[in-house]
Amino acid sequence: MPDPSGPDAPRPSRTRRFELKTWGPFIALGILVILGTLVNPVFLTPNNLVNVLTRTAFTGIIAIGATFVITTGGIDLSVGSLAAFIAGVMIMVMNALQPAGMAPLSVVAIGMVAALALGVGAGLINGLLVTKGRIEPFIVTLGTMGIFRSLVTYLANGGTLSLNMGTRGFYRPVYYGDLFGVTYPILVYALVATVGAVVLYRTRYGRYVTATGSNEEVARYSAIKVDRIKLAAYALQGACVALAVVLYVPRLGSASATTGLLWELEAIAAVIIGGTILKGGAGRIWGTVAGAIMLALIDNILNLTGAISVYLNAAIQGCIIIIAVLVQRDAKGRR
C-alpha cells in the first residue's frame, strides 16, 4: 500500500476504534447483571454474588489454564475427569495420613502437595503425548479423559470416597472461610486470573504461547522451542485443575465418579465466550473470567426467577456460546 501519510513517519495508532470483539464479553456480562437485578432484587445482594462467584471459582480457575492450552492451538478435554481423579487421590492420601497421628495442618498440606504434583504430572503426560507422541490434542485428551474418569471410579469402587471427619473439620474453612466477606476461592481465583494475565500478556513465555498458536512453523523458525511451550501449557493446565480441586474438596468432602462431570465443556465454553480463538493464536484471560462468570450468572438468574425453567439452563448457555462466536466472526470482518 502506498503510504497514506505521505512523507510523514507512521503514527502510533489513531484513537483505537471500538471493537465489539474485545469488549463483547464484558458488555454481555454487564447486561446480564442488569437483567438479574431487574428480575429479582436478591440478585445484587453481596451474599448472593459471593455465593455465585465462589462456585464459579472451580471451573473459572480451570478455564484460565484452558486459555493457555487453547492459545497454543491445543485443547484439553481431560480436565473434568482429572479433577475427579485428583480429588479421589487427595482424599485417599489425607485419609491414610490422619490415623498416623499427624497434625491436621500437615495432613492437609501433604494432600495439597500431592494434588498439585498429580495435576502437573497428568498435564505433562498429556503434553508429552501431544508433543513427543505427535498425536492430536483432541485425541490425546479424549483418551486421558476416559482413563482418569475410570481410575476414580475404580478407586472409589463405584461409590464415593469421603474425607475423614477430623480432617474435614480442619479443611472446611478453605472453601467456606472468607477475608472481609470475600471467600478464599474467590481470592484464589482472582489471584490465578491476575497471574495468568500477566504471564500471557507480559512475559516472554506468554508471547511464545501466542506465537505458537498463531503459526507453529513461524514460531519454530524463530528459534522457539515449540514443544516445550506446549508442554508447559498442558502442565499449567494440570496445575490449575489441581488448584481448583484443592478448593473443591473441602466443600463436599467427597469424590465420586460424577465429580467434575462436564467441567471440561464449561471451561472451554468460558474460554470461547471470552473471545479466545479456538484454533489458537489469540488468548484473552479477562475475557475467560467474564465468560466463566456469565455461565454461573445465567444459572443463578434462572434460579431466582420462576419464569423460565432451570432445566433450560444448558440450552441458554448453549445459545450464548453460539452467539458469542457469531459476534466474534462478524467483528473479524466478513469474507
Added chain:
Amino acid sequence: MPDVVLAGRAISKSFGQVQVLFGVDFAIRRGEIHALMGENGAGKSTLMKILGGYQPASAGTVEVDGAATVLRDSGDAERLGIVMIHQEFSLAETMTVEENIYLGREVVRHGFLDRATMREGTRKVLAELECPVDPDARVGGLSVSEKQMVEIAKAVSRDVRVLIMDEPTAVLTGAETEILFRLIRRLTAQGVGVAYISHKLTEVKAISDRVTVLRDGRWVETRPTAELSPDDIARLMVGREISDMYPPRLPPPDDAPTVLAVDHLSIPGWVRDASFTLRRGEILGFAGLVGAGRTELMEGLVGLRRRTAGEVRATGVAEPIRTIDQAVAAGIAYLTEDRKGKGLLVDKPLTPNLTLLALARYGRIFVDRAAERRALVAAIAEHRIKTADLDARVASLSGGNQQKLLIAKTMQVEPKILIVDEPTRGIDVGTKHQIYLFLAAFVAAGGSVVIISSELPELIGLAHRVVVMRDGRITGTLSGADIEENEVVRHATGLKGAHADA
C-alpha cells in the same frame, strides 16, 4: 476501442482512509496479453481483484464487452468468463487434484458425480499443461510449482474469456514457465484476453503485447511492449533512473578468515554429502533448479531440519552447530523463502513479529514493551518499511514491506552470518535494489552472506562465489569470470561438474 472484453474505467479504491487506486484505466482486448507492472504496493493486485469481482471499486466502472457491469462477487465474474489466478493458492489441500479442478462445478449425472467425465477433463487439461501430476494425488502433497500448475489448470478448464494472472511464474522453474507461456499463447490465439502481473521484466518483455505501468496507485503509461526496453519499464515503475542495480562488489581480502565450515552434510531425502566454506566479508551464492535441495541444505545447516551426517562449525564457537538455538547463538540467522508460512505471523501486529526471534534480548521473563516499541520505530526508519500505522497487522503490508520487516526481524539478533533464501521473490525493482544495497553493506561491515536465488542475474550481480547444486549434490563452485549464465546452467542441469551425467 474495439474488441475490449474487460476494462476498468477511472477506477479508484480506498480501504478506510487509505486510498490505494486513483482513477486508473486498464483495458484487456480479445487475444492480447496485457502486462500490468508496478512496484509492490502500486495497486496492481487491488486493481486485478476489482476486475475479477473480488472487491468492489470505490469509484469508477467495470465494463464487460463495453457495457458497464457490476460484479458483486467472483462468481459473477466467472459466469462472464473472467477467471483470476491468485498469488496465494486457493486449493483445498486435503482433496485430490481432480476434485480441486472441478470444485464447485462438479459434473453430475442422475444425481451422482460423473467421475469418468471429470477424470477425462482433468487429464486433458493437465496434458495441455504438460504437467505430470496424478489426478488422484492429494494437493497437499504436491510441490509449490505443481500446485501453481494445478491452480492454472483449474482456471483454464473453465470457459474462460479473460484470464487474470497474478505472478504465476514466481514459483515456477524455467522449463515450467516455458510451458505456461506456450499455453497462454494458445489461449490468446483462441481469443482469450490475458492480464498478466509480474515483476520479471524479461518475462514481460517476452510474452506481453502491451504494458501498463502503475505507480503509487496511479496510471503512468500504457504502451505496446515492443516500444519499451526492460530499462524503460523499470524507470517507469520506479519513477527515477536505476543506474546501478547491483552495488559494487568488494572482494574479501585474501586473508579473510573462514567463518563457517560445512562438512559432508546429509539431509535425508534432499541433500547428500554437501561441503562448503564461507569467508568473512563474502557473499556466497547458491544456484540450482527448484528442488535441488538448496533450501533444505540451509535449513539442515541451521538445525531446522533433521540431518543424518555431517558437521557445521562456526569460527570462534567450540561446539558444532546442531540446533537452531546454537545457530542463532553462533551468530547465524536464516531468512526463510516462505515469508507468510514460516517467516511472519501475518495476523499479528508488526512489533511481536519484529522481536520474536530476539525476544530474550527484551527481557529474561518479562517483555519490555517500551523497548520493543523503540526497536520498531528504529527498524521502520532503518529499513524504510512503509506502514500506515505502527499497530497495523503484518497482513496489511505489501509484500516488499513484509520482506523488509522479515529482514529487520532477522537482524534483531545481530547475526554475523546471514543466510537469505530467495530474498527478492515477488518483490519490486526498487525494494530489490534496497535489499542488494543492504546485503552489500552487511558484508562491508564484516558480515558474511549466503544467498539462495533462482534469479541468475541476481547471483551474477552480487556473489563472490557461486555454489551450484543439482539433485541434492553440490556440482561445482564458480568464482570470478566463471560466474556467468551458461556455466551455472550447465552445472545445474548436470551437463558439467561433479556428479555430472555421463
